[in-house]
Amino acid sequence: MADEVVKLVKKVDGITREATQEMIDEALVAYPEKGRKKRAPHLAPNDPSACSTCVKSNRKTVPGVMSARGCAYAGAKGVVWGPIRDMAHISHGPVGCGWYSWGTRRNLMSGKNGVTQFAMQMTSDFQEKDIVYGGDKKLATLLTETRELFPLAKGISVLSECPVGLIGDDINSVARKMSAELDLPVVPCSCEGFRGVSQSLGHHISNDTIRDYVIGTREFTEPAGPHDVALIGDYNIGGDVWAAKALLAEIGLNVKATWTGDGELDRIAATHQVKLNLIHCYRSMNYMCRVMEEKYGIPWLEFNFFGPTKIRESLRAIAARFDDQIKENVERVIARRDLEMQKVVDEYRPRLEGKRVMLYVGGLRPRHTVGAYEDLGMVVIGAGYEFAHADDYDRTMPELPDATVIYDDASEHELEHFVQKLKPDLIGSGIKEKYLFQKMGLPFRQMHSWDYSGPYHAYQGFPVFARDVDLAVNSPTWKLVKSPF
Amino acid sequence: MANSLGLKVLPVTTTSPEEEARVAAWIDTQEYREKNFARQALVVNPVHACQPLGAELCAHGFEGTLPFVHGSQGCASYYRSTLSRHFREPAPAVSDAMTEDGAVFGGQANLHEGLENAVALYKPKMLAIFTSCMPEVIGDDLTAFIRNARSKNLVPRDLPTPYANTPSFKGTHVTGYDNMLAAILQTLTEGKKVEGRCTGKLNFIPGFDANTGNYRDYKRIFEAFGIPATVLADISETFDSPNDGTYRLYPGGTSLVEAGDSVNGKATLTVGPHATAKTFAWIKEQYAGKHAALPMPMGIARTDEFLLKLSELFDRPVPDVLKAERGRAVDAMTDAQQYMHGKKFAVYGDPDQLLGYVSFLLEMGAVPWHVLCSRGSKKLEKELQALLDASAYGKGCQIWMNRDLWHLRSLVMTDPVDAVIGDTHGKFLARDARIPLFRFGFPVFDRVNKHRSPIIGYQGAINMLTEICNKFIDLKDDTCEERFFEMMR
Ligand code: SF4
Ligand code: SF4
Numbered sequence: 001m002a003d004e005v006v007k008l009v010k011k012v013d014g015i016t017r018e019a020t021q022e023m024i025d026e027a028l029v030a031y032p033e034k035g036r037k038k039r040a041p042h043l044a045p046n047d048p049s050a051c052s053t054c055v056k057s058n059r060k061t062v063p064g065v066m067s068a069r070g071c072a073y074a075g076a077k078g079v080v081w082g083p084i085r086d087m088a089h090i091s092h093g094p095v096g097c098g099w100y101s102w103g104t105r106r107n108l109m110s111g112k113n114g115v116t117q118f119a120m121q122m123t124s125d126f127q128e129k130d131i132v133y134g135g136d137k138k139l140a141t142l143l144t145e146t147r148e149l150f151p152l153a154k155g156i157s158v159l160s161e162c163p164v165g166l167i168g169d170d171i172n173s174v175a176r177k178m179s180a181e182l183d184l185p186v187v188p189c190s191c192e193g194f195r196g197v198s199q200s201l202g203h204h205i206s207n208d209t210i211r212d213y214v215i216g217t218r219e220f221t222e223p224a225g226p227h228d229v230a231l232i233g234d235y236n237i238g239g240d241v242w243a244a245k246a247l248l249a250e251i252g253l254n255v256k257a258t259w260t261g262d263g264e265l266d267r268i269a270a271t272h273q274v275k276l277n278l279i280h281c282y283r284s285m286n287y288m289c290r291v292m293e294e295k296y297g298i299p300w301l302e303f304n305f306f307g308p309t310k311i312r313e314s315l316r317a318i319a320a321r322f323d324d325q326i327k328e329n330v331e332r333v334i335a336r337r338d339l340e341m342q343k344v345v346d347e348y349r350p351r352l353e354g355k356r357v358m359l360y361v362g363g364l365r366p367r368h369t370v371g372a373y374e375d376l377g378m379v380v381i382g383a384g385y386e387f388a389h390a391d392d393y394d395r396t397m398p399e400l401p402d403a404t405v406i407y408d409d410a411s412e413h414e415l416e417h418f419v420q421k422l423k424p425d426l427i428g429s430g431i432k433e434k435y436l437f438q439k440m441g442l443p444f445r446q447m448h449s450w451d452y453s454g455p456y457h458a459y460q461g462f463p464v465f466a467r468d469v470d471l472a473v474n475s476p477t478w479k480l481v482k483s484p485f
Numbered sequence: 486m487a488n489s490l491g492l493k494v495l496p497v498t499t500t501s502p503e504e505e506a507r508v509a510a511w512i513d514t515q516e517y518r519e520k521n522f523a524r525q526a527l528v529v530n531p532v533h534a535c536q537p538l539g540a541e542l543c544a545h546g547f548e549g550t551l552p553f554v555h556g557s558q559g560c561a562s563y564y565r566s567t568l569s570r571h572f573r574e575p576a577p578a579v580s581d582a583m584t585e586d587g588a589v590f591g592g593q594a595n596l597h598e599g600l601e602n603a604v605a606l607y608k609p610k611m612l613a614i615f616t617s618c619m620p621e622v623i624g625d626d627l628t629a630f631i632r633n634a635r636s637k638n639l640v641p642r643d644l645p646t647p648y649a650n651t652p653s654f655k656g657t658h659v660t661g662y663d664n665m666l667a668a669i670l671q672t673l674t675e676g677k678k679v680e681g682r683c684t685g686k687l688n689f690i691p692g693f694d695a696n697t698g699n700y701r702d703y704k705r706i707f708e709a710f711g712i713p714a715t716v717l718a719d720i721s722e723t724f725d726s727p728n729d730g731t732y733r734l735y736p737g738g739t740s741l742v743e744a745g746d747s748v749n750g751k752a753t754l755t756v757g758p759h760a761t762a763k764t765f766a767w768i769k770e771q772y773a774g775k776h777a778a779l780p781m782p783m784g785i786a787r788t789d790e791f792l793l794k795l796s797e798l799f800d801r802p803v804p805d806v807l808k809a810e811r812g813r814a815v816d817a818m819t820d821a822q823q824y825m826h827g828k829k830f831a832v833y834g835d836p837d838q839l840l841g842y843v844s845f846l847l848e849m850g851a852v853p854w855h856v857l858c859s860r861g862s863k864k865l866e867k868e869l870q871a872l873l874d875a876s877a878y879g880k881g882c883q884i885w886m887n888r889d890l891w892h893l894r895s896l897v898m899t900d901p902v903d904a905v906i907g908d909t910h911g912k913f914l915a916r917d918a919r920i921p922l923f924r925f926g927f928p929v930f931d932r933v934n935k936h937r938s939p940i941i942g943y944q945g946a947i948n949m950l951t952e953i954c955n956k957f958i959d960l961k962d963d964t965c966e967e968r969f970f971e972m973m974r
Contacts, residue, residue, distance in 0.1 A: 035602045061558050063581035064599030065606060071559020086500070094618055094653040095528070096535025100563035102910070104570070104930070113913055115509045116500050120891070120913075125528040126654045131622060142526035149521060149529075152500050152508050162557060163654065166588060166622040185492075193559040194584050194619055217492045266497040412577065413606045416732070431566045436575040441730040481730045 009048050010401035012356075012379055017403045020045035024405065027417040038062045042408040048398045057408045058389045060197045065411035068360070068432050069386050071193030073097050073161055075202020079284050080210075081157045081189065083107035083235050084263040086116055088146045088153040091123040092139060092171065093161025097193070098123040106449045107235045108242075109262050116152050131163055136174050143178040143186060154265040155185035157209075165192035185265065187213040198387035198409070200283065200363065207287035210268070215292065218269035220256065227254045227322065228274040232289060232300070233281030233364075236261025238454015240461065244280070244305050247458040251315060251329040253322075259285060272296040276321055278303055280457075283363030283392055305457040306465070307372025308341035337459045345375060348466045351474055353377035355425035358418070360384045360410055360433065361447045367396040369428070369447070372456075376466055378426070382418055384410050386430075412436070426473050441481040443472040513917075518895035522888075529891035530910060532833055532859035535653030536661025538564045539693050540615035541578055543665040546718025548738040549610025551603055552578035555596055555627065555648075556617025571695060571928035572724040572936055577734055579603045583619055592620045593630045600639050600646075607734060611673075611741055612640070614648035615665055621652035645741065647672035657860045659760045659835050662693040666718060667764040673741055674748035674771070683773065687714040687798065688750040690764065692757015692781075692837055695927040697725035698939035706942060709804045710795055715743045715750065725937060750774045752798040756781045756791065756941075759836035759865060782941050783841030783949075784848045785815060791942075807943070814943035817950060818849060824954035826850040827878075829902040831893060833857040833911065834926040836865045842906050842925065843869060845946060847876040855896045857885040890914060904953070921956050925949065 024043045028036045041056040061067045070078070073091075078101050081089055091098025102121035111117030124130070124138050139158065146156055158171050175188035189209045191202045229248065234241045241261035248255050256274050257267035271277070277289050277300035289300035301321060303314035312334050319330040355378045359366040366383040373380055383400055384407035385392060393406070400406070405418055412433070419427065419437060427437050428447035437444045445451050445468060453468050455461040511517055537554060541564045544552035554561040561580035568576035581599030583592045596614075603612065616627065627648050634640060649668035651661040689703060700721035707714040722737020747753070751774045755765045758778040769776045775798055782791035789811070792803050829852045832842045836858060843853045856869055866886050873879030885892065894914040897905070905915045908926035915922035929935040939945045958974045 030606050032601050032605050034598065035605070060584060061582040062598070062602060063595045064553070064579045064602035066577060066579045066603075067558055067582065068562065069558050069582075070562045071557050074559050074562070090527075094535055095531055095533060095657075096538065096560065096618075096653045097563065099531065099534045100538075100567055102530075104566065112505055112509050113917075114512060114891075114894070116505050121530050123528050123531065124526060125531060128652075128654050131654050138526045145524050145527040149517075149524070149527070152504065154498075162618045163622045166619065193557040194588050197584065199559075213492070216494065218495055218497045221496045264499075266499075270497050411606065431569050432562065432576070435569060435573060436577075436732050439575065439726070439728055439730075439732040441728070481728055483729060 010379075012381055012401045012404065015381060015401065015403045017045040017047075020403050020405050023418060023421050027414045030413060035062055035065065039065070039411070039414070042410075043414065044406050045403045046397055046400050046406050048400065048402055050397065054397060055393060055406050055408045057385070057393060058197060058200065058387070059409070061409060062411070066413065067386075067409055067411060068430060069198045069409060071199065072191045072195045072202035072205060073159060073193045074101060075199030075284070076189055076191035076206040077101050077159045078105050079199065079235065080203055080206035080260055081159060083109070083260040084157075084265055084268065085109035085111055085118070086152070086154045086264050088118050088122055088150050088156045090142065090146065090156060090158050091121065091161060092135070092158050093124065093163050094126045095123055097161045105235070106237050106452070106454070107261050108239050109236070114150070118150065118153060122146065126163060131167055134167055134169050135164065136169050136171070139169075139171060139174045140178055143174075143182065147182045147184060153184075155187065157187045157189055160188075160190050160192050162193045165190060165194070185213065185217070200387040200389065203284040204287055207285060207291070210288055211291045214265070214269045215288070216269070216272050218266045220270050220273055224273055224275075225254055226275065227252055227326065228256050229253050229276045229278050230257045230259060230271045230274045231255050232259040232277050232279040233285040234258060234261050234457065235281070237448075238450040238456065240455040240457035243455040243458040243460035246460065247305070247311075247333075248278070251319070251333055252326050253318075259288070272298065274298060276301060278318065280305065280368075281364040282395070283388060304368050304371065305461070306369045307375040307462055308338060308345070308459075309375050310368075310371040311458060311462075312338070341459065341462060344463045344466050348470045349377045351470055354379070355473055356381045356422070357426045357428060358382035358422065358424040359427075359447065360386070360407065360415060360429040362386050363388045363392055365428075365447050367392070367399045370399045372462065372465055373469070375462075376469060378469075380404065381422055381424060382407070384408055426469065441478055443475065443478060445469065445472050513898040515899050518899045521892060521895045528889055531889045532857075532907070532910065533657035533659075534567070536651035536656055536658060536664065537615050537617055537653065538567060539658035539660065539662030540613070540649055540651045540665035541565075541576070542568065542658075542693060542695065542720060543662045543669070543718050544578075544613035544615070545576065545723045546716075546720040546738050547611055547613070547669060547744065548740050549735045550613050550738060551607050551609035551611070553599065553603060553612045553614045554578060554580035554617055555592060555599075555614055555625070556580065556583055556619045558582040560617035567928060568724070570930045572697070573933070574724045574726060575732070577607070579607070580617075588619065588623055591623065592625045593633065596630050597634050597637070597639050600634055604640055604644065609644070609735070611645045611647070611669075613665060613669060614646060615651040615661065616649075618653050621650065621654075645672050657835075659693045663761050663763045666690070666761060667767055670717065670744065670747070670764065671767070673745040677745045678748045678771070678773070682749045683751050684746055684749050685713060686747075686750050687712050687795070688747045688753040688772070689714050689716050690753065690755035690757060690761050691716065692755065692760030693835060694757070695720075695724075696936050696938075696940060697721045698937045699941045699945070702939040702942050702944055706792070706795075706807065709806050710799065710801055711804075712795060712799050712801070715739060715747050717744060717747060748772050752777065754779065754794065754798065757837045759862070780844070781837045781841040783838075784845035784946055785811070785818070785943070786848065787841065787844055788942050788946070810943045814946045817947045821950050821954045822849055824957050825950065827852065828904065828957070829854040830904050830906055831855040831857065831897050831902045832906040833859070833890070833893060834907055836861055838926060840865075840868060840872065841940075843872050845949060847872065847878050849950060850878055852878050853882050854902050855883055855885060855893065855900070857888050857893050857896075859887065859889060861886045894918075904956075921960065923949075923953055923956070
């Protein structure tokens with residue numbers, strides 16, 4: 001990244017490369033030889049200047065270690081396609097995958113459920129005969145049924161689960177044929193869970209299907225304006241998109257489409273007409289930003305709406321791409337909002353100053369939330385991703401203090417060991433980790449789902465984030481854990 | 486400009502509020518209901534999950550047992566998350582993370598590497614192995630794979646490694662539970678049968694039951710009787726473990742030795758005749774002692790039947806504490822029946838629970854108007870029908886087999902009821918119909934501690950009716966005209 005600002009290397013008391021490496025080595029002792037060899041390159045003390053060369057990433061999960069990763073289907077259904085609100089998303093295959101991912105990501109949607117919004121579990125519920133004879137016929141029938149029962153759906157995505165790709169079904173030709181017959185976009189997405197090493201390939205495959213079947217197929221009816229942008233890689237967890245959109249509107253930008261949180265298919269399809277793509281979650285949607293740049297010449301800009309410091313930096317970077325009017329708006333908004341945010345900081349910072357945080361999330365948040373914790377006086381002393389790539393670590397290492405532990409695709413064994421050693425004041429990770437650490441008496445927040453809270457993005461989000469961090473860290477319930485007898 | 490696939494370019498359209506309102510009204514109509522019920526292929530909002538979820542739940546019910554998914558890691562993450570969301574507890578399990586090359590070459594290499602790592606890192610006393618879709622579709626031979634692992638000494642000689650095929654395109658999470666339980670018991674009891682030996686114990690099989698409170702109450706009942714019991718499988722400590730500042734990977738579960746010795750039990754009783762059909766059929770052939778299958782003890786009559794059976798099997802009188810408890814439950818029911826009498830319910834869930842809800846509602850004089858099962862057998866349908874036929878309050882009630890919650894939505898919109906009994910997934914249809922949803926089923930993602938409140942036995946009947954009646958009273962207080970708002974209800 002061409003980052004002009006010379007970053008100060010942050011340090012944390014008591015954390016040295018030697019100590020961190022020693023802790024890593026201890027965690028590796030329990031592994032059999034082969035497992036140790038595979039896992040060792042994924043764990044390292046942070047070297048802010050060495051970037052991604054510290055750790056290996058985006059490799060196959062080591063069998064049997066208790067990884068937190070999901071699969072390509074999860075990346076497609078849960079992350080990219082599922083949040084598009086006005087499409088019917090078919091989990092094509094057996095019943096499970098769609099059932100588990102039904103309503104469990106918290107990508108909120110406007111509209112009326114079952115009418116204009118389809119946060120539902122639609123599936124072909126494969127039976128043995130479908131495995132034996134193939135599911136293409138069933139798919140064709142169910143597409144017709146979907147069209148009939150949900151007439152306002154703007155399109156249908158067909159998200160393949162493992163069996164579909166193994167039995168040699170041809171969902172592409174079914175989709176092509178039925179799309180013509182039903183006069184409706186039907187997007188086949190071969191995101192079977194066995195493809196790739198994590199959710200990440202599911203993001204990529206989904207981006208590719210958007211490229212092939214969606215982008216450029218619609219045009220806005222209103223004339224283009226100089227301030228037209230798209231909000232990319234925001235999934236409206238707990239209402240994040242609404243908070244981010246409001247802020248972008250406040251500075252005078254015209255958000256024409258949101259990808260894909262609370263997204264509308266037609267608007268996504270017409271995004272090739274905007275002036276700038278603003279991308280929040282780089283990991284899951286950089287692919288389409290690149291496509292739109294190459295094919296339609298639309299520039300894109302990464303930004304970060306977590307916490308006032310990063311919001312301020314991001315707003316200025318965004319404004320730099322626009323005229324003076326936007327620049328003025330931005331300064332005005334910052335001036336006003338900084339005062340409000342200062343009140344939030346004044347309230348919570350005294351209770352959170354110096355508290356240590358460990359993060360283990362998906363592909364974006366371990367770096368994007370660092371600034372928000374720092375706004376509250378907290379330090380991040382360990383971070384890792386379930387499914388990041390080298391370019392994510394490039395963007396992460398400089399954000400983190402020197403020598404803090406970095407863990408890629410951490411196993412539960414490793415996380416537990418690091419937490420035992422470092423005894424952080426707060427852990428931010430997922431549902432599978434939450435109760436493990438809470439049993440240890442450690443404050444925890446789910447950082448995929450905002451722990452059923454939110455939004456956390458933009459100025460609307462920060463007070464909620466600060467409150468949640470405080471209620472987790474300072475809850476009197478933690479003091480009850482140790483019994484007097 | 487055309488799209489790369491040459492798809493036509495159209496203007497962006499927006500659905501008008503009028504159009505939305507029109508369709509919103511239409512989906513509530515009889516006409517829509519007919520279209521909806523004509524569905525042949527599409528399943529919308531099913532109540533059932535896939536087999537391996539049940540297999541994992543079962544595995545967690547045994548001491549020191551690590552659930553091991555042979556197949557995709559993504560599936561394993563989904564089961565773990567689902568269990569953790571429901572119980573608000575850790576659900577540690579591993580997978581051998583099969584990927585594309587596994588699809589080509591089979592999953593043996595993954596399985597073997599996974600076994601080695603899992604044993605080294607998590608030191609289980611037992612590995613309960615089950616399959617996700619992928620190895621089932623490509624036809625992995627688990628028997629051979631595990632035999633090979635043993636001959637290569639990849640797992641300690643004395644580590645039990647029961648395994649079950651749990652293809653998700655057959656049956657449901659309940660089937661998976663049954664398959665895993667059968668596999669575990671077959672492994673643990675192998676060579677343990679001793680002619681003439683009797684443990685003097687009851688083997689108790691609850692079936693797929695995700696209410697830890699139920700387990701605790703079963704055990705309380707056995708204790709009251711003075712009947713020593715082995716619960717197969719006991720998830721109550723695993724999924725309701727104390728917070729004392731220490732994380733325990735294996736906080737509970739049935740002792741493996743005890744489970745092995747269960748083959749010499751005095752009696753074996755299942756209260757999940759639908760959920761454990763396969764296991765129970767096998768037990769009947771293999772296990773010493775008496776065998777009995779009873780419906781899940783929900784409501785008074787079924788709890789009576791349960792206690793009488795215990796009394797008969799162990800030749801002990803029903804203890805006074807339970808007699809008194811029965812009296813209290815009946816007292817609670819007669820006191821509160823006016824708030825439920827004649828109220829119509831839509832109920833859905835797994836077969837054994839469903840039978841329990843229906844029986845309890847009929848006892849209260851309530852009407853189980855729509856009874857829906859996502860995946861159910863002819864046998865279940867017959868049993869439900871018999872229950873309805875035996876009660877005046879079952880008159881006109883309808884059974885809907887192999888239907889989903891989108892069907893149920895049509896039902897409650899066109900043929901209304903006063904409330905729904907089910908799990909969290911029913912909240913959308915309940916909201917659309919503006920009626921309460923009682924979350925007695927699995928999973929519950931949006932309320933706290935439901936799994937700690939038993940719904941079996943006399944106490945369970947009290948718990949259910951208290952929740953239901955108070956909700957109806959709350960509704961009256963919240964919605965009545967001010968002049969009808971009064972002190973007493
Ligand atoms: S791929 Fe199969 S086993 Fe895995 S979650 Fe989906 S239905 Fe269940
Ligand atoms: S923030 Fe992380 S978990 Fe969320 S969509 Fe992006 S990569 Fe996935």
